[in-house]
Amino acid sequence: MTVSSTSTAPASARANASRRAPGSRTAGAARTARRKTMRERDRSGYVFVAPFAIATGLFLLWPTIYGLWMSFTNQSLTGTKSSFIGLDNYIEALGDPQVWQTLWHTVVFTLLSVIPLVIVSLGMALLVHTGLPGQWVWRMSFFAPFLLTSAVVASLSSWLFQPEIGLFDVWLSKVNLGPVGWLSDENVAMYSIVLVTVWWTVGFNFLLFLAALQGIPHTLYEAATIDGAGGWRRLFSITIPQLRNITAVIVVLQILGSLKVFDQIYLLTGGGPNGSTRPILEYIYDAGFTNYRLGYASAISYVFFALILVFTLIRLVPTRKES
Amino acid sequence: MSIATLVADRRAEAQRTRAENRALTNLTIGPSPWVRAGTLIALVVLAALWLLPVVWGAVTSFKHEAEAALPASWWPSMGWTLDAYRSVLANSDLLKWMGNSLIVATLVTILTVMISAMAAFAFSQTLFKGRGLLQALTIASIMLPGQILIVPLFRQMQAMGLVDSYAGIILPQIVAPVMVFILKRFFDAIPGELLDAARIDGAGSWRLFWTIVVPLSRSILVAVAIFVFIGAWNNFLWPFIVTTDPTFMTLPVGLSTVKNAYGVQYAQNMASAIIAALPLLVVFMLFQRRIVQGVATTGMGGQ
Numbered sequence: 001m002t003v004s005s006t007s008t009a010p011a012s013a014r015a016n017a018s019r020r021a022p023g024s025r026t027a028g029a030a031r032t033a034r035r036k037t038m039r040e041r042d043r044s045g046y047v048f049v050a051p052f053a054i055a056t057g058l059f060l061l062w063p064t065i066y067g068l069w070m071s072f073t074n075q076s077l078t079g080t081k082s083s084f085i086g087l088d089n090y091i092e093a094l095g096d097p098q099v100w101q102t103l104w105h106t107v108v109f110t111l112l113s114v115i116p117l118v119i120v121s122l123g124m125a126l127l128v129h130t131g132l133p134g135q136w137v138w139r140m141s142f143f144a145p146f147l148l149t150s151a152v153v154a155s156l157s158s159w160l161f162q163p164e165i166g167l168f169d170v171w172l173s174k175v176n177l178g179p180v181g182w183l184s185d186e187n188v189a190m191y192s193i194v195l196v197t198v199w200w201t202v203g204f205n206f207l208l209f210l211a212a213l214q215g216i217p218h219t220l221y222e223a224a225t226i227d228g229a230g231g232w233r234r235l236f237s238i239t240i241p242q243l244r245n246i247t248a249v250i251v252v253l254q255i256l257g258s259l260k261v262f263d264q265i266y267l268l269t270g271g272g273p274n275g276s277t278r279p280i281l282e283y284i285y286d287a288g289f290t291n292y293r294l295g296y297a298s299a300i301s302y303v304f305f306a307l308i309l310v311f312t313l314i315r316l317v318p319t320r321k322e323s
Numbered sequence: 324m325s326i327a328t329l330v331a332d333r334r335a336e337a338q339r340t341r342a343e344n345r346a347l348t349n350l351t352i353g354p355s356p357w358v359r360a361g362t363l364i365a366l367v368v369l370a371a372l373w374l375l376p377v378v379w380g381a382v383t384s385f386k387h388e389a390e391a392a393l394p395a396s397w398w399p400s401m402g403w404t405l406d407a408y409r410s411v412l413a414n415s416d417l418l419k420w421m422g423n424s425l426i427v428a429t430l431v432t433i434l435t436v437m438i439s440a441m442a443a444f445a446f447s448q449t450l451f452k453g454r455g456l457l458q459a460l461t462i463a464s465i466m467l468p469g470q471i472l473i474v475p476l477f478r479q480m481q482a483m484g485l486v487d488s489y490a491g492i493i494l495p496q497i498v499a500p501v502m503v504f505i506l507k508r509f510f511d512a513i514p515g516e517l518l519d520a521a522r523i524d525g526a527g528s529w530r531l532f533w534t535i536v537v538p539l540s541r542s543i544l545v546a547v548a549i550f551v552f553i554g555a556w557n558n559f560l561w562p563f564i565v566t567t568d569p570t571f572m573t574l575p576v577g578l579s580t581v582k583n584a585y586g587v588q589y590a591q592n593m594a595s596a597i598i599a600a601l602p603l604l605v606v607f608m609l610f611q612r613r614i615v616q617g618v619a620t621t622g623m624g625g626q
Contacts, residue, residue: 044528045449049457052442052503059476059495060464067475075478127366131347132359134366139615140608141370144377147603149557151578155596156376159383159589167379170394199373204622211619221350231353239351249623260470263559267579281470281560288474289564301471312466 071299077292089299099300101275102283103307105190109265109279110258112194117254118247121202125209126239139210143203150200150263157196158183158268183269186276193265193277200264201257205250212246213239255311280304377600384408384593391590407594416569417595420577421602424556427492427573431555434497436548440540443506444532448518465500473564480565487568495565496555502547505621509543510536546617549610553618556603574599 071089075082093099128138145153160167161182172178182192220238229237262281265271271278271286284304288297352358383391384407386399391407411417445451446458476495477486485491513536521531537544559575566572572580578599607614 043449043451045445045451045454048441048445048449048528048532049451049454051438052498053457055438055494056461056464056498056500060467060469060472060498060500061460063472063475063479064467066479067472070475070478124369127362127369129347130351130359130362131344132363132366133344134363135344136611138366138370139611141373143615143618144604144607145373147553147557147607148377148600149575149578150559151575152596152599155578155592156380159380159593160376162589165392165394167375199376204618207615207618208622210615218346218350225350225353231351231355231358234351246623253623256468260468262470267559284471284474285564288477294474294478297474301474305468305471308468308471309466 067298067301070295071302073295074293075295075298077289077294082295085295089296090303092296093299093303098275098283099280099303102278102280103304105277106259106261106279106281108190109194109197109261109277110255112190113197113258113261114251114254116194116198117202117205117258118251120198121205121250122209122243122247124202124206125213126235128206128210129213139207142206145200146203148200150267153196153200153264154267157192157199161192181273184273186273189269189273189277193268196264196268197258197261205254208246208250209243212243216242252311252314256308259308259311377597380593381597383589384597386590388588388590391588391593407588407590408598411591411594411598415581415595416572416577417574417581417598419570420572420574421599423489423572423577424574425602426489427496427562428552428555430489430493431496432548432552434493435499435502435551436544438497439499439502439547440506440537440544441532442503443510444528444536446503447507447510448513448531448536449528461500461503464498465504469495470560473560476561477564485565487566487571489571491565492562492571492573495561496558499551502551502621505547506540506543509540513539542616543620545613546620549614549617550621553603 072084072086073082074085074088124138124142128135128142148156163169163179163181163184166182168182169179172180181188183189216239220242221234224234224238260281261279262285265277265279266282266285269277271282280300281304284297284300287293287300348359352362382397385403385405387401387404387406390396390399390401442461446454446461472495480486480491480495483491485494517535518531521535526534557575558573559579562573563576563579566576569577569580578595581595
C-alpha cells in the first residue's frame, strides 16, 4: 500500500527538485529544496504514526476525556445506573477534609523527600566523579536499589523497621535508645517512608548528575589548576555552576515524581497509622475501588491533576530558556 | 576475532579507563593523599549504608526460620540453610509471577519501542497533513500523568473485557510520548544526504526506516528499551488495579499479596524478596555500562 507506492516517488521528486532549484542557486539550497520535496511526496508518515496515535488516543486521551465526564456523574463500581450531577463531586471534594488531609500529606512527603533526593544524589555523584578506584562498586551500590520493585523495597525495609527484633531497633537498644515506632508512630512514620524513598530512588538522580558531571569539559579544570585553584575552589567555581541547569531540571522532575507517591506508602503503612501518611493517590484509590465511588474518585483525580499541571508547566520554563 | 585479541582489547580498554580516572582524580580533588583517603572513606561508608538493607535481607533469608525472628545476628548460631528458598519456591506462585513479569515487561518494551520509533520517524523524516497538530498533541500528552487515569482506565478495561488479562496490563503501558521525543531528537540528527541517497536509489520509507534509521540509532533504541523495561518490570499501581486473579499477577503485585499470607516468617519473606530482586540485579551487573548510559540519556525526558 502506501509503503510500496512511495518507492516510485524519487524519480518524480528529482524532477520536481530540479525545477525548483535553478542553476543560479547554491548547491546547499538545491539540496534543501530537493529534500523538502521528497518529504512532501511522502505520505507514509500516516502509516508510521498510526500505531502510536491509536494507542495514545485509546489509552491516554480517551480515558482523560472519559474521566472528566465521570467526574460529573455519580457513577459507581457496583454498576448501578449513573446520572449527571454537575459539579456536585467537585463541591464535595473541596469540602472533604480527607482530600485536604491527603493532599497535605502528599505535599509534606514531597517537601521532605525532594531535598535529600537532590542533595544526597549530588553528593554521591561528586564523590564518584573523583575517579577514585572502585567505580563499578560505587555505581552499583548507589543505583541497585532503584532496580528493586516497590514490593521488594517494602519487604526489606519493613524487616529493618520491625519493632524490637528489626535491625534498627536492635542497634538503638545497644545505645539504650528506642524502641522507635518506625511505621506505627504517627509522628515518625512519614520520616521512615522518606528514608526508604531516598534509599530506593536516589540512584536515579545520581546517574543523571554523574552523566552531567562527565559532560563538563576537562579543559575548565586544567585551566583552573594552572591558575592555582585548589580542590574546593574548583568544586565551587567550576563543578557546581556547571550543574546549575541540570539541577533545576532534576528538582522539577523530582517534585513531579514525589507528588505521585503511592507504592511505598501503600505497601509499608497502608496510609496509616491512623491515616497519617495517606497520600492523595491512595485516597483516589480508596474512593474508587474501596468505596466504589468512581465519579467522586475521578473528581479528586482532576483536582490532583490541576496541582501536577502547575509543576509540569514550571518544568517547561527552563527548557525554553535553554533553547 | 580470537579470544586472545578480545582479552587484550578488554585489557587495553581497562587500562585506558584507569588512566582517565587517575587524570580525573587529579583534576577534581587534586593530589593530596589526605583528601583522597577522606573521599574514599566517604564512598565506602555510603556504599555500605546503601547495600545494608539488601545484605541484611539476604543474611536473614539464609537463616533457619526459628532463628530469623531472634534479635539481629549477622552470623546465625544454627548455621546457614536454604530452607526458606525451598519452601518459598515450593509453596508460592513466585516463579509464575516472575514469568508474568517477564512476559509483560518484554512485550511492553517491544511494543513501546516499536510504536515510539515509528512515530518519531514519521515526525522527523516525513511530511504529512496534520503532522504539526499530532506533534502538538503528543507534547501535550506528556503532561498527562497516567496515575490520575486509573479510574476511567479501569472502567474502559472492564468495557473492553481486558480486566485480568495480559493485554489489559500491557496496552495502557505502551504509550510513552516522552520516548517519542527523545527518539525524534535523535532521528533529526541523521544526515539528510544519507536518507536522500537511499530515496534516490528507490528505497521506500519502510526500507529507509529499517535499513538506515534503525541501525544508526541502535544505541538510543537500546537506551529507551532499557528504561522502559525497568519501568514495566517494576510497575506496581496499574497491574495492581487491573489484576485480581493470581494467575495474571506480575511479580510486584503478587509479592504484595504474599506478605500477609506468610505472617511472621521473616526468612521466607526475605527469600522471596531476594528472588524477586535477583533478575534485574544480575542483568545490571552484566550490562552495567549500557544501563547506566541508557538511564542517563533517557532519564531527563529529553531535556
